[in-house]
Amino acid sequence: MAMEKQESAKIIELVDVCKTFDGVSVVENMNLYVRKGEFITFLGPSGCGKTTTLRMIAGFDMPTSGKILLNGEDISHLPPNRRPVNTVFQKYALFPHLNVFENIAFGLKQKRIPTTYIDKKGREKVKQEKLPKALIAEKVKKALEIVDLSGFEKRSITTLSGGQQQRIAIARAIVNEPEILLLDEPLGALDLKMRKEMQLELKAMHKRLGITFIYVTHDQEEALTMSDTIVVMADGAIQQIGTPEMIYNEPKNTFVADFIGESNIFTGVMPKDNLVRFCGKTFDCVDGGFEKDEPVDIVVRPEDIDIKPYDEAPLKGKVTSVIFKGIHYQILIQCGRYEIEVQSTDAPKVGDMVSVFIEPNDIHVMRKVFRVNKFTGVITKRNTVEFGDGEFECDVTQLYPGSHLDEEGYLITAKGEKLDLTDTEVNVEVGLHDITMSDNLKEGGAQGHIISLIYKSEYYRYIVRTENEEDYVLACEDLWNENDLVSLIIPKDKIRLSLKVAEGGKQ
């Protein structure tokens, strides 16, 4: 988190934290620190490991490996009751058998203050004293004031509305004056209007109390509204850390761009620094440092695109849809094969021929993460190849230039040597566009569920995960649904094999 606020100290630091549940990795090698007084949000889709990370900081889950440091001290194995953090739970977890006062006072009643006193024999002794009742009552009253529910002390929890329960849960946590307040999707159960209100209130509360807030949500708007810093997570790994502005304006990869806000994602190449080619045209941009003609992903926010009269910009297209969204119009422009989404306050008419202009610094170029699928595979007896949780027909002769197969399935090399390739380890490469999906599960060599899809203007990019967590990345023009079970078909000639070891192949 290379941020400008260098002066404030790190309050909590995660070092190489990993967490696995029954052999399934949930959080992988997490490295992160949080500054004192910061409002930091873990943002990501469900199952990305954000709640697990929060639970590890709270102490409910212990990291499988790695360390959690609080003010520089290792607290990885401290039980939750001995950590100076408090949690606001997703479903509040208020004690139903206690009233509002008792709920809020619960933490205070557990507190013990060491006090020194002189006993009868004149020796100095230390005893652990409970907080005086009057002090507890006063603190509870203050906490209720903070959450705007003064006078609710005697009420039973079951008589409160969702929003009120939410406030009590917050009061119960902050009354203990924790160093860090953890919030696990605390607004998830509230309706939209209430949620917006609470977002602003939480933000104000953070400012007033000066406590570090660690917030977990899957709602990108919530994260952008409230946070000082956002940690975008996916698949148990951090995708990007930065201020809301940084995350929105400079997404590090297409996942972040797609998850935060609306975006047009294109594929293109960088012919040279400050020049990028996509949608069949060349654009000036401000990025550099790529190899010549390196394939890249390009992200352009819809509101950063200007619609100009037909002659004024090189990229031209036809308006196919205009939808009024309140503050702006959502406009779709078809430029050849590419569909571009634009948000603008002026609306062209459907069918208008227009041109599209993008400012150089609104074009965000990022390295392509998946250019080719790489697997390690094994050749079977039948001269097929097993990789990525499946078995595919392949052309094994490509392993030895000039070779061919005899009737018995042995490989005859160019020099006339006879090789049995069974159990040979090979590297397998399959291009993004060479895999097709089918819902006939028998048709393909492997099968899995679609775990992610991103629209890339000409095609959708899918990630299909097999049962044993092998990922296939593929491009397809048709729209499939997330979680669909599909089989994967790869034509024989599109599977590129190379020997794993230079001297591979058993004699």
Place this chain on the structure above:
Amino acid sequence: MTKTKKAPIFSRKLLAIPYALFLGIFVVMPLLIIVYYAFTDMDGAFTLENFKIFFSGSGGDSFFETARFKTIVQSFLISITSTLVCLLIAYPVAYIIANCKLKNKSGLLLLFIVPMWVNFVLRINALKEVLDWIGIYNKPQWNLFNTVLGMVYDFLPFMILPIYTTIIKLDKSHLEAALDLGATPVTAFLRVTLPLSKAGIMSGISMVFLPSMTNYVVSNYMTFNHTKIIGSFIDECFKNDLWNMGSVTALLLLTLMFLMTWATGGFNTESETNTRGTSLW
């Protein structure tokens, strides 16, 4: 307004008839009969004499010196002890089973239920033989112990089941919240888990306390008819044609139980509907 729809011939309410009949014949009627005998004399005339006799002394002794009073006290003693022992055994068992990491929890639970499938007279007889073999059967100083042992042996599953079903349904986040707020695991258990499983405990108590007051089969078998409880007293009344006295005792017992259930909040079904009924019944 025209009538657009005829009342259906078969309504769902009709399904309640068999059960209503059963209730009427086997629950309401007998109760009414008991009430009738309690308030009438041998000739069928209305009287409160039976209650007077029940609470009066005999042969110059006051009520508190009668065998009847001793039986009542003894019943309470046995009942309370059995319930407490059951609770002390059942709660940890239920807690451990509910919180163990095994997948087949109900299998483990079954181990405690299976004895119930054996006829209980048979079980009590077997226990009796065991006690005889140890050498503490039919020894006056062991009678109370043996009765309580029999009751506990017989009623333990009725205590385990409701407590188990309550604990297994507890929201783990309450416990986590307590720990998060600084409670030690012991405090968290005492202040959160235990109060939240109160419904199951209450249910278990009512299932053990009331029967162990009246289940004279156990006390008769375990003590060779030496230890008397209210149940045996009622039994003797009816056997000796003292129907009115028997009915009075039964009615008093019934009232007592009703009052106790009411006092412990057993009728607050609203919040406890899920926990009082045990899923395994």
